[in-house]
Amino acid sequence: MKIITWYGILTLEENGVADCELFNKDVDELAEGLLHQNAAGARAPEAGFDIRAPAISFGFVENDREYDSLLRDVSIRAGKLRISRTNTPDMRIIQAVEALDDIDDAANALSERLSEWYGLHFPELGFSSEQLARFVKEHGARSNIPADDPIFEKASSSMGAELPPADEELVKQFASNICDLYDNRHSIEESIVRNMGEIAPNLSNIAGPLIGARLISMTGGLERLAQLPSSTVQVMGASRALFKHLRSRAPSPKHGLIFNHPLIKNSPWWQRGKIARALAAKISLACRTDVYSGELSPAIKTGLEKKVNSIKSSNPKPPAREKPSGKGRGKGNKNSGGRR
Amino acid sequence: MAVKELSDGIFEVQKSGKRFIGTKNAVPGSAVYGERLVEAEGDEYRIWDARRSKLAAMVLKKMNIPIKSDSNVLYLGAASGTTVSHVSDILTDGLVYAVEFSPRTMRELIQLCDTRLNIIPILADANHPASYAHIVEQVDVVFQDVAQPNQAQIAAVNCEQFLKGDGHLLLSIKARSIDTVANPGKVFKEEVKKLEKEFDTKFQILKKQDLAPFHDDHLGLIAQKLLR
Numbered sequence: 293m294k295i296i297t298w299y300g301i302l303t304l305e306e307n308g309v310a311d312c313e314l315f316n317k318d319v320d321e322l323a324e325g326l327l328h329q330n331a332a333g334a335r336a337p338e339a340g341f342d343i344r345a346p347a348i349s350f351g352f353v354e355n356d357r358e359y360d361s362l363l364r365d366v367s368i369r370a371g372k373l374r375i376s377r378t379n380t381p382d383m384r385i386i387q388a389v390e391a392l393d394d395i396d397d398a399a400n401a402l403s404e405r406l407s408e409w410y411g412l413h414f415p416e417l418g419f420s421s422e423q424l425a426r427f428v429k430e431h432g433a434r435s436n437i438p439a440d441d442p443i444f445e446k447a448s449s450s451m452g453a454e455l456p457p458a459d460e461e462l463v464k465q466f467a468s469n470i471c472d473l474y475d476n477r478h479s480i481e482e483s484i485v486r487n488m489g490e491i492a493p494n495l496s497n498i499a500g501p502l503i504g505a506r507l508i509s510m511t512g513g514l515e516r517l518a519q520l521p522s523s524t525v526q527v528m529g530a531s532r533a534l535f536k537h538l539r540s541r542a543p544s545p546k547h548g549l550i551f552n553h554p555l556i557k558n559s560p561w562w563q564r565g566k567i568a569r570a571l572a573a574k575i576s577l578a579c580r581t582d583v584y585s586g587e588l589s590p591a592i593k594t595g596l597e598k599k600v601n602s603i604k605s606s607n608p609k610p611p612a613r614e615k616p617s618g619k620g621r622g623k624g625n626k627n628s629g630g631r632r
Numbered sequence: 633m634a635v636k637e638l639s640d641g642i643f644e645v646q647k648s649g650k651r652f653i654g655t656k657n658a659v660p661g662s663a664v665y666g667e668r669l670v671e672a673e674g675d676e677y678r679i680w681d682a683r684r685s686k687l688a689a690m691v692l693k694k695m696n697i698p699i700k701s702d703s704n705v706l707y708l709g710a711a712s713g714t715t716v717s718h719v720s721d722i723l724t725d726g727l728v729y730a731v732e733f734s735p736r737t738m739r740e741l742i743q744l745c746d747t748r749l750n751i752i753p754i755l756a757d758a759n760h761p762a763s764y765a766h767i768v769e770q771v772d773v774v775f776q777d778v779a780q781p782n783q784a785q786i787a788a789v790n791c792e793q794f795l796k797g798d799g800h801l802l803l804s805i806k807a808r809s810i811d812t813v814a815n816p817g818k819v820f821k822e823e824v825k826k827l828e829k830e831f832d833t834k835f836q837i838l839k840k841q842d843l844a845p846f847h848d849d850h851l852g853l854i855a856q857k858l859l860r
Contacts, residue, residue: 364745
C-alpha cells in the first residue's frame with residue numbers, strides 16, 4: 293500500500309515502511325505538493341501512523357529539528373499560496389457590495405445631519421439626501437441663490453436664522469463630502485455592473501447585476517451560490533421570516549433578496565410567490581452555467597419569460613379568500629415584521 | 633512581584649496586588665494581539681486574558697492543563713491565533729499544528745507563524761482529518777475550539793487519526809452552536825455522553841467545568857484517550 297506524506301510517498305508492507313520515494317527538498321515544490329496531495333494511487337496515512345519517523349530514517353531530513361523547521365517553512369509557503377489563490381474576482385465583487393452598503397449607511401446618517409443643520413438656516417427648502425447635498429454644495433447660504441431660480445421666492449422669505457460666513461464654509465464643506473460619497477457610490481455601482489457582466493454574465497442577465505452581486509456577497513462566492521438549492525436562493529435575505537416559519541406556525545417567506553427584482557416587485561401579490569420560485573430556479577441555473585461553462589446562454593432568459601407568462605396568464609385574478617376558520621392559523625404576529 | 637508556575641509554561645504573575653496568568657514571551661518585546669507585557673524576575677510575560685481565550689479560562693478554572701513544554705499539539709479552530717500564540721509560548725520544545733478553515737482569519741495566523749518558529753499553519757476543514765494527515769504527525773494533545781454543531785464528532789475523528797495512545801483531548805463545547813434554544817446544561821450532558829459512547833475512539837473524561845463567567849454557555853472538558 294502506498295501512502296502520501298508531505299515529504300514523499302511511502303510504500304507500506306506488513307512489517308513496516310518498506311520504501312520511500314522522497315520528493316525534491318525544495319520549499320516551493322513541496323508547498324505546491326501540499327496543495328495537491330492526491331497523487332495517483334497514494335492514500336492518506338492511516339489513523340495512528342507516525343509520519344515523522346520515516347522522514348528521518350529514509351534521510352529526507354537529518355534530525356527532528358530540521359524536520360520541524362522544514363515543515364514550518366513549507367506549511368507557511370503553502371498557506372500563503374492558498375490565500376493568494378482565494379482572492380478571486382467574486383471576492384472583489386463582495387467587497388464592493390459591502391462598501392456600497394457601508395456608504396449608504398454613512399451617507400444617510402450624514403445627510404440627516406446636514407438636513408438638520410441646514411434646516412436652521414433654510415427650513416422651507418424641502419430637499420433631502422443627495423439633492424440637498426448638491427444644493428448646499430453649490431449655493432451655500434440662501435442669500436446666494438440667484439433671482440431667476442425658482443427657489444428664490446422661498447429663500448428670500450425664509451423664517452430661518454442667518455448663516456454666519458464661517459458656518460457657511462463648514463456646511464458647504466460638509467455637503468461637499470457627502471456629494472463625494474454619492475459620487476463614489478455611483479462609480480462603485482458601475483464597476484459592479486461591469487465586473488458582474490464579466491464573471492457572471494448569466495446571473496447578471498437573469499437577476500440583474502446588482503441583485504446578482506448581492507446574492508454572491510451573501511453566500512460568500514459565486515461557486516458557493518451555484519451549489520445552493522434554488523429554494524435557498526428564493527428565501528435568502530428573509531432569514532428572520534424563514535426561522536420564524538420553521539419555529540412556529542408563521543407562513544413561509546415567498547421571497548428574500550430577489551424581491552427587488554422587477555419581475556416580482558411589479559407583479560400583483562398573488563403571483564409573486566410563484567414567480568419567485570421560477571426566478572430562483574433560473575438564477576441557480578444561471579450561476580451553474582457561469583461557474584462551469586462561463587458562456588452566456590440566452591435560453592435561460594427565454595425559459596424564464598415563458599414560465600412567467602404562463603404564471604401570469606393562469607393566475608389573472610386574486611384567489612378567493614378562504615373563510616376564516618376561527619383558529620387564527622397562518623399569519624404570524626403582525627408587529628414582528630421581517631416578512632418578505 | 634512574584635511568579636508561580638501553575639503548569640508547564642503557564643505562570644501566575646503578581647503585580648501591584650493583582651494576579652494575572654501569562655506565558656513567557658517567546659518573542660520578547662512584541663505583543664501579538666495587543667495584550668499587556670509584564671516584566672517579572674528578569675523574564676517577560678504576556679498576560680493571557682481568560683475572556684478572550686477558552687484555554688486561559690480553563691487554567692483559571694483550576695483545570696489541569698496536560699500540555700508539557702515538549703508536547704506536540706494539534707490545535708483545531710486556530711482562528712487568528714490569539715490562543716495559539718500562548719500555546720506556542722508554552723511549547724518551548726514542541727510544535728503546534730494550527731488548523732483553521734477560513735482563509736480570511738488564516739491571513740493573520742500566517743503573519744503570526746512568520747514570527748514564531750513552532751507553529752505549523754494548516755488551512756483545512758477539521759471535519760476531514762484525512763485532508764491534512766499527510767502533514768500532521770502523532771500528537772500528545774488535541775485542543776479543539778471550533779464551535780460547530782458536530783463538535784464531538786470532529787474531536788473524535790481527529791483524536792482517532794492523530795492522538796497518541798494515552799494522549800489528552802482538550803475541548804471547549806459551545807452550547808449555543810449546537811442548539812441555540814435548548815438548555816445549555818442539557819446540551820453539555822448530551823455531548824459528553826456522545827463523547828463517551830458514540831465513537832470508535834474511547835475517552836475517559838478527566839474533568840469538565842463550566843467556563844462562566846469568562847465565557848457564557850461554554851463547557852471546558854479534558855479527557856484522555858483510552859488505549860485499546
